[in-house]
Amino acid sequence: MGLFDSLLGRSRPAKADLDALFGVTQAAFTLEASIGLRPTGVGAVCYRANEGAAFATAQADLQQLLDADGGPAVETSTDSYGFTWLVCRQPADALSDLVTELHAVNQTLQDNGFGPSLLCSVVGFAAPDGRQVGVVYLYKRGTFYPFAPVPGSEHRDNALELQVRGAVGADLRIENDLHRWLALWGTPALD
Amino acid sequence: MAHTRFRNDRGLTARMALVGFLLVALYLAVVAALIAYGLPTVFVVLIAVGVGWGQWYFSDSVAMKAMRAREVTPEQAPELHGVVDRLCALADMPKPRVAVADTDIPNAFATGRSPSHSVVCVTTGLLRRLDAEEVEGVLGHELAHVAHRDVSVMTVASTLGVLAGLIMRWGLYFGGGGRDRNNAMVFLAVWVASIAVYLISFLLTRALSRYRELSADRSAAYLTGRPSSLASALTKISGDMARIPTRDLRQAEPVSAFLFAPALNKQSFTALFSSHPSLDVRLEQLAKVSADLGRQV
Numbered sequence: 001m002g003l004f005d006s007l008l009g010r011s012r013p014a015k016a017d018l019d020a021l022f023g024v025t026q027a028a029f030t031l032e033a034s035i036g037l038r039p040t041g042v043g044a045v046c047y048r049a050n051e052g053a054a055f056a057t058a059q060a061d062l063q064q065l066l067d068a069d070g071g072p073a074v075e076t077s078t079d080s081y082g083f084t085w086l087v088c089r090q091p092a093d094a095l096s097d098l099v100t101e102l103h104a105v106n107q108t109l110q111d112n113g114f115g116p117s118l119l120c121s122v123v124g125f126a127a128p129d130g131r132q133v134g135v136v137y138l139y140k141r142g143t144f145y146p147f148a149p150v151p152g153s154e155h156r157d158n159a160l161e162l163q164v165r166g167a168v169g170a171d172l173r174i175e176n177d178l179h180r181w182l183a184l185w186g187t188p189a190l191d
Numbered sequence: 192m193a194h195t196r197f198r199n200d201r202g203l204t205a206r207m208a209l210v211g212f213l214l215v216a217l218y219l220a221v222v223a224a225l226i227a228y229g230l231p232t233v234f235v236v237l238i239a240v241g242v243g244w245g246q247w248y249f250s251d252s253v254a255m256k257a258m259r260a261r262e263v264t265p266e267q268a269p270e271l272h273g274v275v276d277r278l279c280a281l282a283d284m285p286k287p288r289v290a291v292a293d294t295d296i297p298n299a300f301a302t303g304r305s306p307s308h309s310v311v312c313v314t315t316g317l318l319r320r321l322d323a324e325e326v327e328g329v330l331g332h333e334l335a336h337v338a339h340r341d342v343s344v345m346t347v348a349s350t351l352g353v354l355a356g357l358i359m360r361w362g363l364y365f366g367g368g369g370r371d372r373n374n375a376m377v378f379l380a381v382w383v384a385s386i387a388v389y390l391i392s393f394l395l396t397r398a399l400s401r402y403r404e405l406s407a408d409r410s411a412a413y414l415t416g417r418p419s420s421l422a423s424a425l426t427k428i429s430g431d432m433a434r435i436p437t438r439d440l441r442q443a444e445p446v447s448a449f450l451f452a453p454a455l456n457k458q459s460f461t462a463l464f465s466s467h468p469s470l471d472v473r474l475e476q477l478a479k480v481s482a483d484l485g486r487q488v
Contacts, residue, residue: 048281050416052485081277082324082417117416119281140283154269179286182276183265 017142018106020173024123024135024144025096027171031125034167035160037133040124041092044189045105048117049084058112062086062105074105077188083119087188098123106139115139120182122147122189131157132190133164135172136182143175144168147184154185213395217355217388236354243350250342251288251310254302260292260312271318274327275311275334282414284338287311297321297428301333302342309337321424328421331411338410341403348399352392359385401468408473409480416484418477425477429470 031037049055059076066074066088075087086105090098102121109118122134133148146164148157161181165174175181246253255262265272271289279286287301287309295316303309311333318326336342359381412418 048416050484051419051481054485055416080323081273082327083277116413117281119277138280140280177285180280182280183273185273 017139018103018110020142021103021106021121021137022099023172024099027135027168028095030168030171031164035127035163037125037127037164039092039095039098040126041090041094041098042087042124042189043098043102043122044085044087044187045102045121046083046085046119046184046187047109047114048082048119050114050117055114058109058114062108065108066101066105075188079186085188120184122184122187124189131160133160134184134187134190136184138175138180138182141175141180142173144172145175145181147181149185149190156183217392217395240350240354243346247304247343247346250346251303251308254300255290255310255312258292258300258312259294260290262288262290262310270323271313274330278327278331278334278414282334282338284334287334287337291315299329299333301336303337304342305340306337311337317428320427324417324420325424325427327415328411328417328424331415332407332421335407335410335414336403339403339406341407344403345396345400349396352389352396355392356385356389359388404468405473405476408476412477412480418480418484422474422477425470425473
């Protein structure tokens with residue numbers, strides 16, 4: 001936010017940048033080759049549903065649009081912070097379909113004027129030994145970071161997260177400020 | 192379309208700019224009058240600016256101490272940190288430190304010299320009375336203060352006001368006394384003039400503070416997308432505040448006024464619910480935001 005805006009006491013809601021999302025397809029190859037992490041075929045979009053009819057209508061349109069393609073239906077859930085998650089499922093080997101679907105969800109919300117309400121998108125990855133990592137895209141920053149919860153606890157596997165960061169640094173713009181690596185406990189994109 | 196949905200409130204911005212302008216104009220007018228009078232007031236100005244700077248620079252630790260607040264880690268207050276984390280990610284701003292003050296008065300404040308040196312604090316009384324969405328609305332309001340740099344703006348504003356009063360009084364007094372006039376008359380004139388200047392600047396600062404509060408409400412409402420939750424938080428807390436004596440926050444006032452601490456107590460340290468726009472005005476604005484969000488695109 002510019003100094004002028006702060007002085008006048010008005011903050012502009014940050015706008016989302018969606019296209020970087022497609023970079024995940026490339027990063028998936030690297031993750032599999034270097035760490036053995038494979039896509040789970042599950043991805044989710046997290047946003048803040050506004051009160052009022054406008055947002056509800058946009059959400060209903062979106063659901064219809066995504067259900068119309070004959071693929072698996074999109075699930076909606078609300079987490080304990082009041083944020084809504086739209087969960088998309090595709091076969092594990094169809095990552096590019098999943099990414100396209102996530103992009104469509106975001107685009108629809110943005111086209112309806114709700115870009116400022118988008119928080120993040122998560123694409124799930126898992127290793128054969130059961131460890132899981134979500135590759136999280138922060139719209140407002142245009143950056144990615146890994147989120148690896150230790151199953152059954154509210155702890156993060158920081159070693160694995162840093163390993164992922166090292167691996168995909170060339171494919172994705174990684175968030176440098178570690179304070180912004182938001183914890184997403186209970187995200188439906190990971191089991 | 193994203194641009195059109197989040198319009199600025201032009202009236203509010205204009206009023207705020209006007210008050211800011213009047214404050215500076217008042218200050219400049221006083222300085223100009225004194226320079227015309229031919230006085231070396233440099234040292235007074237230096238002291239006043241120095242105190243203002245100190246207040247601004249140490250605003251986070253001073254306010255934390257005044258409220259007996261302690262910083263909490265994500266392990267100690269996971270829900271609170273979770274909410275702040277998400278709001279910061281949504282607004283794309285650095286995350287301030289999070290603190291809790293152990294008092295039953297429901298309140299919240301944000302302080303700190305810059306967004307990266309800020310603290311957001313809530314009281315245990317607030318956490319006990321409000322539900323999760325209402326707490327989120329209050330935190331959104333405090334984060335808006337951080338993003339708007341309200342501590343800096345209000346410190347500058349109140350320092351200007353104090354400076355104007357000081358310069359007026361000291362300058363006229365020394366100047367008048369040195370010229371062999373009727374001392375009693377000079378003293379009276381100086382006294383009245385300095386009181387008037389201080390009063391005007393105080394009123395202007397308070398008006399500016401109220402506009403900043405309204406701006407923070409508005410930003411918070413758009414950020415969380417739930418103006419009604421913030422409105423309900425305000426109603427709950429205002430009701431409580433009316434019943435609870437305000438002595439806790441204000442008993443230091445006479446001392447503060449002497450130490451330039453209108454800046455400490457009312458402005459730079461933005462005590463959410465004791466600052467001024469009336470509940471009706473705030474609720475009315477939030478209702479407008481709510482209607483705006485509900486409008487079909």
